[in-house]
Amino acid sequence: MVTETAPPAKAHRPARHSPPAFNLRRLAIHCGLAIVALGFVTPLIIVLSASFSSESAITDNGYSPLPQRFSATAYRYVLGDPGKIVQAYGVSILVTVTGTIVSLTIMSMLAYTLSRNDYRLRRPLSFYVLFTMIFNGGLVPTYILITQYLHLQNTLLVLVLPYVVTPWYLLLLRTYFSQLPKDIMDAARIDGAGEWRVFTGIVLPLSKPALATVGLFVMLLYWNDWWLGLLYITDDRLAPLQLYLYRILTNIDYAASNSQLAGTTIAIPIQTVRMAVAVLAIGPIVAAFFFIQRFLIRGIALGGLKD
Template sequence: MVVQTATPGARPPVRGTRRNATGVPRRQAVRPHWSRMLIHLLLALCAVAFVAPLLMVLSASFSSENAINRHGYSFLPRQFTTFAYRYVIGDSSQLVQAYGVSIVVTVVGTLVSLLVMSMLAYTLSRREFALRRSIGFYLLFAMLFSGGLVPSYILITQYLHLQDTLFALILPYLVSPWFVVILRTYFMSLPNDIMDAARIDGAGEFRTFFRIVLPLSGPAMATVGLFTALTYWNDWWLGLLYIDNDKLAPVQLLLYRIISNIDFAASNQTANHLVGVPVQTVRMAIAVLAIGPIIIAFGFVQRFFVRGITIGGLKD
C-alpha cells in the first residue's frame, strides 16, 4: 500500500480542473489570455473611432468640392487636388508670419505659465505657509467666478496698454487656477524626507524647488504644459479682441478670418469675386493646418502625458 504524502505549502487539487504540463490549471491559464485580448480589441476600436474623423478630414481636404457634394466624405481622397490648400495659403508670407506669432506665443506663454503656476503651487503645498488657506480660497473663488469680458478688456487696453502686443495674447492665460490645484496636489504627494534632507544640507527654498521638486515632477509638468500649450495654440478670441495689426495676428485668427470670408461668400450671392470657392474642402484644409503642429508636439510629450494622467491612481 502506497501512502501519498502532501508537500508542505502545496494547495489541494481543485475538483473539475485539469492541469497542463506546467502544473497550471487550464481554466486559470486561458481566462487571462482571453480577457487581455478583449481589452486590446476594445482599445483598438476606441483608437479607430478617434483616428477615423481625422483621416476623413485629411481626405476631404485633398478632394474636389464636386466629389464631396456627390459622394460625401470618405477615407480616401476623391478626385485628388490641392486647390483648397493653395486657396488657404494664398500669400504664403502671411501664413508663415502667423505661424511664427503662434509659435512664439505658445512657447513663451507655456514656459512662463509653467514657471508661475508651479511656484505658486509649491508655495501652497507647504503646510507651514501661513497664508496657504487664504490664497487657496482665492484660487477656488477665481476658478468658479471670473471678472467678465468688459473688466478684462478695460484692464488690458486702458490700464496695462497691451493692445497690439504679444503680451495681450500671453497674459490672460498665464495662470489657470485648475492647473495650480493639480500641481499643488502632486507636490503634496512628494516625499517630505527628500526636501528635509536638502534643507539640512543648506539648500534654500528656491534651490529645493528647482533642483529637487521640478525634476521629480516631470509627468505632472508635462501634462499641465501640454494643456497650456493647447490653450495658447487654439486661441483666436484674444487676437480678435486685442490685435488690430495684421503682422501680430496668430494663425488661428488668420484661419478664422478666412472661414468668415468663405461663409460670407456662401451666403451672399453678390460677392462675385468669391464665387466658386470650395467651401467644404477649404474648411477641412484649415482644420488640418490648425491641428497639425500641435499633434506633432503631442508626440514628444506623450510618454510624460500618460504617466501624468495616471499618477493620481497609482501608489507605491
C-alpha cells in the first residue's frame, strides 16, 4: 500500500516592502523644507554680512552672503556712545520682561473667565473685548488722556500699560482654554479645589504651548515698539532700544541730506549703519526664539475662534 505524502509546506516569508520609494519621498519633503528654511534665513545672513562690509563695496557690488571688504565702521557709528546703548538695552529688557509677565498674567486670567460657559457676564465682556479691536479713541484723545490725566509721560509705565491686554492674543488664549478637558476640572472641583486652584494647578500647566506662543508674540510686541517712546518719552535716559536706534538713523539721514544740499560730501555709511541697527535690534529676539521654539511649534495651531 503506497501512501502519498503531502509536499512540505513552504516556510512563510514576510512580504518584502519597498522602502526606497518611501525614503525618496521623505528625502524630497526634507529637501523642500530645507529650501524654504534657507529662503527665510538668507535675508538674515545678508543683513549680517552687509553690516560688516564697507559702504563702497555695497555701492559697487551690491549685497552678498559674505562680507565684502570687511569693515566695522557701521558698528563704530552705532556704538559711538556705549553707555547710552547699554542703557537703552536695559530699558528695553526691563520693559519687555515686565510687560510680558504682566500681560500674560492678566490675559490668562481674563481668558479663563471668558472660556467658562457658566459665567453670566461672558458675552458682554467678550463683546467689550471685540469692540476694542474695531474701534479706539484716536491718537489725540489717547495722548491727552495719558499726558494730562494719567500723567504717565516720561515713565516706564507708559511703555508697558498700553499693551497689557491685546484682544487678539486674549481670544487665542480663550479658545485654547475652552478646548481643555472639562472632566479633569470637574473632578478637581468635586475634590474641593476652588477656581483659583483649578486655574493654577490644572489650566496653566496644560496650557504651556499656548502661553509660550502668546508670550513670544507679546515679547516681540514690546521689544519692537518704538512708537510709544516716540510719543511719550522725551527723557533720553528712558528711551528704549528701538527708539534710540531710530534716532541714530534719523540723525544720519539728516546729516547726509544736509551735506548734499550744501554741496559737500561726508562719508557716512548709511547702508551699513542700517544693517548694523537691524542686527542689534533683532539679535536678542533671535536668541530668545531658540529657547521657546518647541513650545511655539506645539502651540502655533490654537484652533479656530468660537463663541
